[in-house]
Amino acid sequence: MEKTWNNKAWFLVLPVLVLVAFSAVIPLMTVVNYSVQDTFGNNVFFWAGTEWFEELLSSSRFWEAMVRNLIFSFIILAIEVPLGIFIALNMPKKGWGVPVCLVLMALPLLIPWNVVGTIWQVFGRNDIGLLGYYLNAIGIDYNYVQDPFDAWVTVIIMDVWHWTSLVVLLCYAGLVSIPDAFYQAAKIDGASRWAVFRYIQLPKMQRVLLIAVLLRFMDSFMIYTEPFVVTGGGPGNSTTFLSIDLVKTALGQFDLGPAAAMSLVYFLIILLLSWVFYTVMTNYDAER
Amino acid sequence: MARIDVNHVRHSYLPNPRTDADFALREVHHTFEDGGAYALLGPSGCGKTTLLNIISGLLHPSHGQLLFNGRDVTKLSTQERNIAQVFQFPVIYDTMTVYDNLAFPLRNRGVPEADVDRKVRETLDMIDLASWAKKKARGLTADQKQKISLGRGLVRSDVNAILFDEPLTVIDPHMKWVLRSQLKQLHRRFGYTMVYVTHDQTEALTFADQVVVMYDGGIVQIGTPAELFERPRHTFVGYFIGSPGMNVMPVAVEGKTAVLGSQRIELPGAPKAGSGAVELGIRPEYVRLGRDGMAVSISKIEDLGRHKVVRAKLEGRDIAAVLGEDETVPAEPKVLFDPAGINIYADSWRVEMGA
Numbered sequence: 001m002e003k004t005w006n007n008k009a010w011f012l013v014l015p016v017l018v019l020v021a022f023s024a025v026i027p028l029m030t031v032v033n034y035s036v037q038d039t040f041g042n043n044v045f046f047w048a049g050t051e052w053f054e055e056l057l058s059s060s061r062f063w064e065a066m067v068r069n070l071i072f073s074f075i076i077l078a079i080e081v082p083l084g085i086f087i088a089l090n091m092p093k094k095g096w097g098v099p100v101c102l103v104l105m106a107l108p109l110l111i112p113w114n115v116v117g118t119i120w121q122v123f124g125r126n127d128i129g130l131l132g133y134y135l136n137a138i139g140i141d142y143n144y145v146q147d148p149f150d151a152w153v154t155v156i157i158m159d160v161w162h163w164t165s166l167v168v169l170l171c172y173a174g175l176v177s178i179p180d181a182f183y184q185a186a187k188i189d190g191a192s193r194w195a196v197f198r199y200i201q202l203p204k205m206q207r208v209l210l211i212a213v214l215l216r217f218m219d220s221f222m223i224y225t226e227p228f229v230v231t232g233g234g235p236g237n238s239t240t241f242l243s244i245d246l247v248k249t250a251l252g253q254f255d256l257g258p259a260a261a262m263s264l265v266y267f268l269i270i271l272l273l274s275w276v277f278y279t280v281m282t283n284y285d286a287e288r
Numbered sequence: 289m290a291r292i293d294v295n296h297v298r299h300s301y302l303p304n305p306r307t308d309a310d311f312a313l314r315e316v317h318h319t320f321e322d323g324g325a326y327a328l329l330g331p332s333g334c335g336k337t338t339l340l341n342i343i344s345g346l347l348h349p350s351h352g353q354l355l356f357n358g359r360d361v362t363k364l365s366t367q368e369r370n371i372a373q374v375f376q377f378p379v380i381y382d383t384m385t386v387y388d389n390l391a392f393p394l395r396n397r398g399v400p401e402a403d404v405d406r407k408v409r410e411t412l413d414m415i416d417l418a419s420w421a422k423k424k425a426r427g428l429t430a431d432q433k434q435k436i437s438l439g440r441g442l443v444r445s446d447v448n449a450i451l452f453d454e455p456l457t458v459i460d461p462h463m464k465w466v467l468r469s470q471l472k473q474l475h476r477r478f479g480y481t482m483v484y485v486t487h488d489q490t491e492a493l494t495f496a497d498q499v500v501v502m503y504d505g506g507i508v509q510i511g512t513p514a515e516l517f518e519r520p521r522h523t524f525v526g527y528f529i530g531s532p533g534m535n536v537m538p539v540a541v542e543g544k545t546a547v548l549g550s551q552r553i554e555l556p557g558a559p560k561a562g563s564g565a566v567e568l569g570i571r572p573e574y575v576r577l578g579r580d581g582m583a584v585s586i587s588k589i590e591d592l593g594r595h596k597v598v599r600a601k602l603e604g605r606d607i608a609a610v611l612g613e614d615e616t617v618p619a620e621p622k623v624l625f626d627p628a629g630i631n632i633y634a635d636s637w638r639v640e641m642g643a
Contacts, residue, residue, distance in 0.1 A: 184366075184375065188366055188393075190397050191396050
């Protein structure tokens, strides 16, 4: 077939281009602009070159937040993915249980981030919180305001509570698409429960799992609202993740230059890691 | 290999079946002989797949008993029954190689790897996929995938029976012939007990020694292809088998004569008394079109290449006749019924004719 070349077609792309320019490109360029300048106020800017970037990359505060963030993402992926698969496998495939389970699963996803934070903030309090009060009542010394370990446990459980459902729903969608004949054939072939999972269910879930891991990684790496509401990044800096640190720098201290440099580095890291995840998992898929 | 006795098996998908209409399988009582090739033939919804799944243990019947070589297996699971089954749509484990797919049922049963290797290679040769052994199964064509499904059944030489659930539905027409004749060969060489479910009469008649015709949840006739053709026990078998199906017309019987409107038809014998409406059945192949006999008016002639099908009206009823390719329709067409092809039915069931 002969392809028609008509440059007027570019006009069709124009609205999207303008929209993306306003919502993404221009803000991004502003950030780039800030990141190479310094100011003493009054809208007077000086050229600073790569100064902010050098300062950022040599600051231990940045690297500590980064390591904290990576550990956090790793832990919640290690919990949410297997747990999500496990729950999806045990959800009913037909009958009245299906809508009940689906609605129950969807509930945490419907709650706004800051509300989730508030719920857990209150839930974990020693004086009035259901969880905090009773943990202490049975002799477990739990105090997320003062103990870094307790703060981490709270933030992780909160994230697992909030987001495992997403993994469950994605896996469940993959599972229900498997025709009955596969399970019947597996019975005929004498496959064990594990073999059915390994050779029938897991391959069918693989694509949705890739999406689940990507989404959960990106989201957890950018996590801000919930830990900010619950711990405010503390005690000390123990739950100060990259985004919290960024906001402290940009809005708390109003250091626009360093904050802009940090945003860019942060953005590049997420881009890089997502690309690595995606490439590794799709390559693995193609090899098999 | 095993003899399979299906003893008064009934099955309903409802929890509390009351009337016959609640049963998907009304009652089946039949023995599949060791090493036999059987076809379960019937229209959609007649219960043939239900019966197959009961034999393989994917379903447990609500009533009745199932014996393998005399041993009661009714309560046993599919794994314990040691059955192979090939489904309508090819089931392959697509993350595995062709080789591993075939090895899967053996490895699941803890067969030593040396035996696995020997059996898998034998089976790969049998199904002509030896050169594909190391390939991933997902890249194969539909008929290759179906061969793998089949191979997973064949690889266990000790299976009690191999069951097929319309296995050639998704296969290209020219490959159907190839696969079917391969199945036939395998049956002859290894003597598996095979049960083959299909709604395609050609498939059933070419595959099986014994065809089990099912209708509305029950077996209506079991016989060789020839028996089903010559002596359909039920008018349904007459309609369902043959193309076009049997001509069935209501008649009144007087001794050795059948009366159809103003026509009198000589019968080969006097039908034994039967209850209900009496019908005469004759296959189009036994209707002779010529210058003698009962006058008909031709409504349509279908030329099918090797033969012609003539649609005509006899006493106001539609009737079909098969005519050789070279034969012509006379100007004033008349038909005669070959007595060898006449069957008499009372209440849809065939009645014997005395001398």
